[in-house]
Amino acid sequence: MTDLKQGLRVAIVGLGPRGLGAVEALILRAREAGLHLQVDAFDTVDHPGAGPNFSPDQTDCCLLNTPARALDIAPDPALGKRVPVFDAPDTDANDADHFPTRAALGSYLADRLSQVRALNSDVLSLNIRKRTVSDVEQRADGLWLETDGAWIGPYADVLLTLGQPQTRPDDQLAAWIDHVAAGHGALRAAYPDRALLEAAQGWAGQTVAIRGLGLSTMDVLRVLTTGLGGEFTASGYRRSGREPARILPFSLNGQPPAPKPVSQAVDQLFDLSDRELASIIDALCSGMQQGPDGALMTFCAGLAPPVVRILDEVGSPATAADVDRWLATEQTDPGGQATLPPLQTLQHTIAMAEGRSPADVGFTVGQVMRKLENAIRKAFNPETVLPQTAKALVGFNEGLSRYSYGPPLRSARELLMLVEAGVVSFVEAEDPDIEMVDGGWLLRDGSEQRRATVMVDAVLPPPDLDRVTEPLFEALRRKGWITPVAEGLGAQTAADGGLIAARGQGVTNLCLLGRMALGSVIAVDSIHDCFGAATHRWADGVMQRHATGGGQAPQGLGNNPPE
Incomplete structure (x- = not known):
């Protein structure tokens, strides 16, 4: 002993x-x-x-995706007053929901x-x-x-x-590494961002493709624009002349992530009552004792009623059957219900985050899942769950991350300005055919095709x-x-x-x-x-x-x- x-x-x-x-x-x-x-x-x-x-x-191009007001990481008081509490030094007093770097x-x-x-x-x-x-x-x-x-x-x-x-690179990335080693194009990782910024000093006028359309891509876009002297103004994006001529982000579904609500007032529209939270977690705990299909069905049955209630209150009423159907489809085809073109998706999610448009089912489910995050961890993490059940529940949660783990609204607005300025194109955003060619890559989507001389990998390994x-x-x-x-x-x-x-x-x-x-x-x-x-x-x-x-x-x- x-x-x-x-x-x-x-x-x-x-x-x-x-x-x-x-x-x-x-x-x-x-x-x-x-x-x-x-x-x-x-x-x-x-x-x-x-x-x-x-x-x-x-x-300063890399932002948190959590506002300063929600960073609940204060040290235990028993550690003493010497251990500091986070106070974002770059907070703007006029910014109600500030996202620190x-x-x-x-x-x-x-x-x-x-x-x-x-x-x-x-x-x-x-x-x-x-x-x-x-x-x-x-x-x-x-x-x-x-x-x-x-x-x-x-x-x-x-x-x-x-x-x-x-981590071993996936087959696509491994092939690109060999392609670049043979002298064709340039391949860079999204991080560390200073290394990316240094490399980007020589990319003026080139076409840069970005693998991935998630949070890391938002950081990459700032590195390649404001990091190179560009400026976002009230009237749109102003080029510096040092940035790439065109940036082509793409992913399997081509959908940009939904931004966080603009303010605490909008965010509170998706709050759960104590009774609703307890009911959802009870459903989760019950589902954790079942097989994968039963687990998801049970959890979603608990999740649906608050979503129906919130949709009604924000002016986007849906029946219980509508929400049940959306959740059921999400279990088998995560993201498959996002059918709008990428630009329209971006505009629509910005409007919902700003409170200008009523939230739809997906946006509402995502915000509810975000607010459940800590309670889900507390219920799931201490328990022993059947492997396939754990895989199903984890996959469902990860699939909804396009809503629940979204970027600051500022990032989404900047992306929209870059599209409007012609710096970013969504033409090849959805799972394009990619051919390795002399000097880089050829991205094709139907009749459209563009050649990129630089590829940035913004996909975090699983x-x-x-x-x-x-x-x-x-x-x-x-x-x-x-x-x-x-x-x-x-x-x-x-x-x-x-x-x-x-x-x-x-x-x-x-x-x-x-x-x-x-x-x-x-x-x-x-x-x-x-x-x-x-x-x-x-x-x-x-x-x-x-x-x-x-x-x-x-x-x-x-x-x-x-x-």
Whole structure:
């Protein structure tokens, strides 16, 4: 049994926002236990606490898709007054719903980590090691980590919070990489945005295609326009002459995501009563005990009544049968009901977000799902769900992200101005035929075709464990210590993040939180989740394991009622 008075040595691999949240949660538990913590955090980023997604080095082109008023990530008061609360420095007092830059949030997170490190040394010794971990080994005295050819340990517990690890490119992207290596065109990733901006200095007058039409594309468009000196004015977009002549974003369905409501007043139109929220979550919990088809039917049956009520109140009445039919189709054909051309979709969703047009079924369902996000996590994440049921529920939630995880209204308005200025074209937006040709790519849609000399990849790889090439994950796969929930999903984990091995047994004291556990958890791509209940369940697990003998926590540990 670990002697709590002697302290506890823990390793955290990955020190972005989720790693920071884990450190904070562990500090709180250690104080309660009178335990000294020695935490070794492994990460090669220049700004620990922020991670690459929120690097303070980013340009101002990259915006959060959550307004400042909704960033509920305040530190626990028990950490003390020194640990700051986020106050967006770039807030415009005249902007009712301000969306901060990612760099601003990253600066805050890096500062927050600095203040956490300055806490009473009797509670925490945090050592940040700028190294990459490539393997984990279980020995008699604990867990050891291989990094740069050396083994470091022993650790009582190891937590993996790597975010998005290295991933094998899909077939299309792999072919393009070979095409560019042979001297044809230029291929760039959307991030880091400063690298993209530097490359774009030589793209004036060229045609640039963008694979993807989601949130990342909005960042790319700002990099290629305002980042190169262009300006959005009251009368439209004003070219600088340094930007590409034409930008061609495309995706499988060609539909731009719906923006967030313009203000809190419009957003409140989609609020749920306590009774409605409880009823939907009851339906979700009931569905989680069923097979995939039954799970979706049960959950949607709970979701439909509030949607009908809201549609009536916003002046777009629909029958229960209308909403049921829309939800049923969404289960089998996500996004297939979006039949308007991309430009009309953009105009329509802007009007709904502004409150000028009544919300339709899809927009309303998306806003309701956004407001349910935290409650869904609390109900789903601590429980054990059948793999195919988990896959169905996760897929349904991800499919609605075009509404629920949409960009700021400002981004949608800017996209519309770029189309009107002829900078962006939607002609080839919907799943065009793409041919690799000398000097680049030829995009065809029916009789229309355009040649692009540059391709920007703005598609985030899915958290598909089978495609991960990160050496650490490959080592865990060889040991059988990490297995996917289902095809296309992330790792099987217990409620406290404990990895579940190939034969269903827990991996002693080795845990994983975040995106690569999608399927065991849901709605992970949120800054709120980084500081949410998952990190506290992990910290509780650490304390309980080592207070009762240092082994894996009982399987039922995390199956407590939702917080």
